[in-house]
Amino acid sequence: MAGDQPQIDTSIRIVTPENISFQYQLAGPFRRLPAFLIDFSIRMAVVMAIGFLVQIFSLVSAGVALSMFSVLLFGLEWFYGGLFETFMNGQTPGKWLMGLRVLRVDGQPINGMQAVMRNVLRSADLLSFGFAGLICCAGTQRYQRLGDVVCGTIVVVEEKGWLWGMAKLDDERAVALAGYLPANVEISRSLGKALAIYAERRRFFSLPRRREIARHLGEPLLDRFELPRDTSHDLLLCALYYRTFIADRRDDERWQKEVRARTNPASAVSDSSRPPPPPPLAQEQMVTPITEPPRIRI
Numbered sequence: 001m002a003g004d005q006p007q008i009d010t011s012i013r014i015v016t017p018e019n020i021s022f023q024y025q026l027a028g029p030f031r032r033l034p035a036f037l038i039d040f041s042i043r044m045a046v047v048m049a050i051g052f053l054v055q056i057f058s059l060v061s062a063g064v065a066l067s068m069f070s071v072l073l074f075g076l077e078w079f080y081g082g083l084f085e086t087f088m089n090g091q092t093p094g095k096w097l098m099g100l101r102v103l104r105v106d107g108q109p110i111n112g113m114q115a116v117m118r119n120v121l122r123s124a125d126l127l128s129f130g131f132a133g134l135i136c137c138a139g140t141q142r143y144q145r146l147g148d149v150v151c152g153t154i155v156v157v158e159e160k161g162w163l164w165g166m167a168k169l170d171d172e173r174a175v176a177l178a179g180y181l182p183a184n185v186e187i188s189r190s191l192g193k194a195l196a197i198y199a200e201r202r203r204f205f206s207l208p209r210r211r212e213i214a215r216h217l218g219e220p221l222l223d224r225f226e227l228p229r230d231t232s233h234d235l236l237l238c239a240l241y242y243r244t245f246i247a248d249r250r251d252d253e254r255w256q257k258e259v260r261a262r263t264n265p266a267s268a269v270s271d272s273s274r275p276p277p278p279p280p281l282a283q284e285q286m287v288t289p290i291t292e293p294p295r296i297r298i
Contacts, residue, residue, distance in 0.1 A: 010026045010028065011026070012142065012154075023213075024156040025156060026154065027100050029133075029137040029143065029145075032155055034094070034098055035094035035097070035098040037094070038097055038098070039081065039094035042093055043076055043077070043080055046076055047073065050069060050072050050073065050076075054068065078120060079119070080092070081115070081119035081122070082112075082118075082120070083115075083116075085102055085118075086110075089101070089109055090102035090109060090110050090115070095155075099157055099158050100157060100158060101155070101158045102115070102118070102155050103154055104152055104153055104154075105153065105154055110153055114151040114152070117147065117151050118147035118153055119147065120147075121147035121150055121151075122145075124146045125145045125147060133145040169199070169241075171238065173235055174235045175239070177235050177238075178239040178240075178242040180225075181240060182225075183243070185244070192244060194217065195237060195240060196241065198213070198217075198237055202238070207234075210234040211232075211234060214237050217233070218231075218232075218233025218234070218236050221233075221236055221240065222236065
């Protein structure tokens with residue numbers, strides 16, 4: 001998370017070691033309260049079921065039934081959240097229903113030790129009828145309760161990643177810029193997922209916001225493709241998305257010709273394999289075509 005920018009909302013930005021930026025919305029105490037109540041209700045329902053079974057076993061042996069009840073109650077109280085968050089990737093049933101997830105402060109999934117410890121320390125948050133945890137959440141930038149502070153975890157709102165078909169590229173210059181990228185470029189699965197999500201959601205962002213988000217991934221890609229440093233990062237990501245997911249379709253050649261004709265009518269009659277440079281954005285320029293680079297794997 002960038003420490004030099006003030007937090008103006010509940011969103012945080014985490015930059016991974018691969019220089020890829022992810023944005024999360026933090027879950028405040030009142031957003032987390034319904035999930036806690038759901039999990040509490042589930043535990044109470046299980047306790048009632050255990051109590052019913054204990055009454056049946058008490059007819060055979062009261063001592064065995066009481067020991068069984070004590071062991072199950074201890075495990076339910078202290079390890080319910082820890083086990084679920086370990087095997088459900090940071091979620092309990094309540095968090096799953098409310099769309100919340102526990103992550104490490106660096107954006108990585110939590111491990112079993114963190115999941116168990118943050119739930120064991122919940123007893124400290126419940127001191128003074130829960131005011132200790134509420135005060136801690138209100139006093140930290142990331143809405144961390146005492147267990148989160150000790151274990152280095154945060155709770156975020158999980159966005160559903162519904163992507164329907166191919167994203168529509170509303171800027172023809174991105175299609176034209178795709179002609180400058182190698183046709184045989186190979187990208188990793190994580191990069192392909194990031195490109196798909198960005199291309200799908202960029203229409204909801206303003207131009208300054210697009211530049212801010214695309215810069216973290218666009219800068220290293222400029223070096224990989226040996227493009228000019230003033231090339232638009234936003235258009236580069238869209239062009240790479242087009243080159244990766246769309247350019248192998250049957251109508252690709254026709255689409256490229258149409259875009260070439262609209263962006264530069266004088267070159268429509270040219271049979272050159274590379275289109276002319278597309279018109280630049282404000283204060284962003286793309287210059288002469290580059291030579292065909294070797295096979296690139298990202």
